[in-house]
Amino acid sequence: RQLRRNGGGGADGDDSLYPIAVLIDELRNEDVQLRLNSIKKLSTIALALGVERTRTELLPFLTDTIYDEDEVLLALAEQLGNFTMLVGGPEYVHCLLPPLESLATVEETVVRDKAVESLRKISQEHSPVDLEVHFEPLVKRLASGDWFTSRTSACGLFSVCYPRVSSTVKAEIRQHFRTLCSDDTPMVRRAAASKLGEFAKVLELDYVKSDIISLFTALASDEQDSVRLLAVEACVSIATLLPQEDLESLVMPTLRQAAEDKSWRVRYMVADKFSETFVSLQMYLCFNCIHSVLTIWLSDLCLLCPVSEQELVSDTNQHVKSALASVIMGLSTILGKDNTIEHLLPLFLAQLKDECPEVRLNIISNLDCVNEVIGIRQLSQSLLPAIVELAEDAKWRVRLAIIEYMPLLAGQLGVEFFDEKLNTLCMAWLIDHVYAIREAATCNLMKLVEKFGAEWAQNTIVPKVLGMANDPNYLHRMTTLFCINALSEACGQDITTKQMLPVVLKMSNDQVANVRFNVAKSLQKIGPVLDSNALQTEVKPVLEKLATDTDMDVKYFAQEAISGKHFTLINVNKLKMAIIKSEMHFNLLVFTVLVLA
């Protein structure tokens, strides 16, 4: 047998069929992984079978494989979206509908969604005639299916066939969509609500006004809050479609109602979509309108209403307020300078005093928007206490978050203000008892130097940092080294050689081994910034001395430094990576805090 294989003399068999045969058989293997593997190579199988057999044999078989595991079905649904050429091109693309139809009714949402996605994809490959003959009946079947899984899938298909069918069929589609919007099961109403915006976009304006608005109004006052909150989302796209004069009468009442909803989830959604919605409305909307909504809503949230103090402590409002804080700043660009000062500024100030640190943080993190409109100076008097308080917050994560905003704040407030008010804070963080804070403070210094320049560093930062080298606490002495590592590049050769290097070298005699080996590490890091003369005459002797240290670690790192004279950009890059990582981590953190708080 082996001979034969090598000889390749397949007189009565075809070797090239063997791998395909295996793939086909493994479509039914007991091992899910093998089945999955076969499904992922479905195009290979189809190619080997040819278009005819793919249509008449493979697809009917696949149509009935819906018993399989979710991951297999998911892969199948995805494959079928790219199968048009394998069944013979656009004129046969409708052959793909039966298997996708059965996949669109399975209970697993991810599979259904993928089947719908593939159906949407292949709908584009249908000719207008095929679309009416094959695709549209499928949509109708799904829309009037017995089970809600099929009806939810139908919701996602209306918008792709609507623009390409005749006006009678269009009327039918609109009718089907209307029916689904008032379906008995909340699952279907939710699916319809989430596709409402998308469907509105393909509809003629008259129908948007006559059909969509009434559906939107109905869904936005659905008995289930899970439906109502999805309707709010549709508001954004509907608003963009309507002419200015209709917005007030058609959209605003519903939006106002949603802003006052009894359910915190719906209010939360409005808060979340607030800025987005108003950006789409801004061109048309008169300020009165926005203001009235804002007032109703904010009073509802007890932000303008000092009476309901006790509600401020309830957890709900914290979610909503926090979300509000993050979007309210975005409003300032829309409202303009005068309105911002008159209406929003009091709110910012109120929120800066909020007891919940997330709310304050969200305001501060979005300061740049306000800065553009009214200039940050307007805020600075109120801002400062808020920043100081956050900077000293008992939760280190809050402190960490505010540190991350320091460079941004510094840029906006200017050197003068910074030196006067914030510099001490930045220095205080260097001796925080949490390492993560000290580390972030070090990065912060580097960014500040990048912003304000080496000269500023030399005058304000470097003396203080170097002063810490004499601190009795060895952790603080190490912080000096970490700062030097971070700052040397930004400060440049001159400052590094003249001011930093002597301190580092002096610290090589520190009694704490951790400090000494960090000296070795620092020397390795700042090496590239130094000139070769300093390296030879000053750095090398010290490293050699450290290499004979009694402590094992010190020895090790000193030798590393000596041998690794090529320590160049790699380390710097690593450091930058670390900074980027920490930023990403922070964004994630704010996000999590927002969502889950």
Next chain:
Amino acid sequence: MAGVAGGNDFQWCFSQVKGAIDEDVAEADIISTVEFNYSGDLLATGDKGGRVVIFQHEQESKNRPQLRGEYNVYSTFQSHEPEFDYLKSLEIEEKINKIRWLPQQNAAHFLLSTNDKTIKLWKISERDKRAEGYNLKDEDGRLRDPFRITSLRVPVLMPMDLMVEASPRRIFANAHTYHINSISVNSDHETYLSADDLRINLWHLEITDRSFNIVDIKPANMEELTEVITAAECHPLQCNVFVYSSSKGTIRLCDMRAAALCDRHSKFFEEPEDPSSRSFFSEIISSISDVKFSHSGRYMMTRDYLSVKVWDLNMENRPVETYQVHEYLRSKLCSLYENDCIFDKFECCWNGSDSAIMTGSYNNFFRMFDRNTRRDITLEASRESSKPRATLKPRKVSTGGKRKKDEISVDSLDFNKKILHTAWHPKDNVIAVAATNNLYIFQDKIN
């Protein structure tokens, strides 16, 4: 004697009994929960052995028109296995505490089953086709010479005998420190709640690694613990409303719209205690063992040890109806305390039109109350009356000094035979009654 159901007089008659007849009952075979699905075509039972048995309603046969459709076994599967929590040195029983059906979403059926700690979502689906034809094997399974393959064969689907498969779709674990007593599917069809002694969690049916704690009554100091959660249920129509009952005989209604945490209730249902009947057992017997919303969502029913109460959701200070289940036991509480029976958790259920309610008692008796006529009836689930189409005779327990004919004295009641779990078909007058290891199904016989 007339039966109890929305005015129409009829009699209950025996239909079927499931389970072994043996006198000594294996612990694992004891039925621990009974539940019809939304259409009433399927009936699920769970037992102490962790098994779920599903019965399907067979269509009426044409040649025997006097026989209404029967329920036959559709699928049986092991839902939970005994486990051991090594961290806490705690055995976790496999006993199924509750089964709840999900609204049907496609051709398959889904149910949630739970033991003390873990909730599982099961899919019960049918398969009637089988793929045939391999490339590398003959029909009889012999391997073919892989180098003699001259053409490719695509498997073909052939009809086969109907096969019912039960497959675990999701496992919702590690969210309960105490024993789960209730699960309830929300009317939004995407979430459900699960309650243990001190906490209630809200789950999304598609997400297993996360649940939201919506009620937590655990005191900071466990020595201050005075009450526990005994049951919880979602409102059948309003997705934001749920209730939970406590061991102190009170019910709290919470609105999830108000806040993400529902530690503060929006309504508090409590009947003031009658000081004249106060005794050592008052608190124990007032503990609520089950709470069920009516199908309409207007009322809820609670079961305590001696009575069933119907509450109007709009009236918090007292129930609108109170039915005595076995008032004659009030004088026996002492001995019921000694044999632990006083802690039995009786469940209760509504009929499809909310006009009648049913709950269990001892001696394999179960009780029905007609809410319109205020008539009540005691029936017995027993092998003796289990002849096909036999009419159930009402039973009476003698309460006075003199026992009449056909009456049973309180002292001769068998307290080991208790009916804790019953279920009423959502549309028809078909009831399922779990008596230890037997499941009785009774139907109406219209006169």
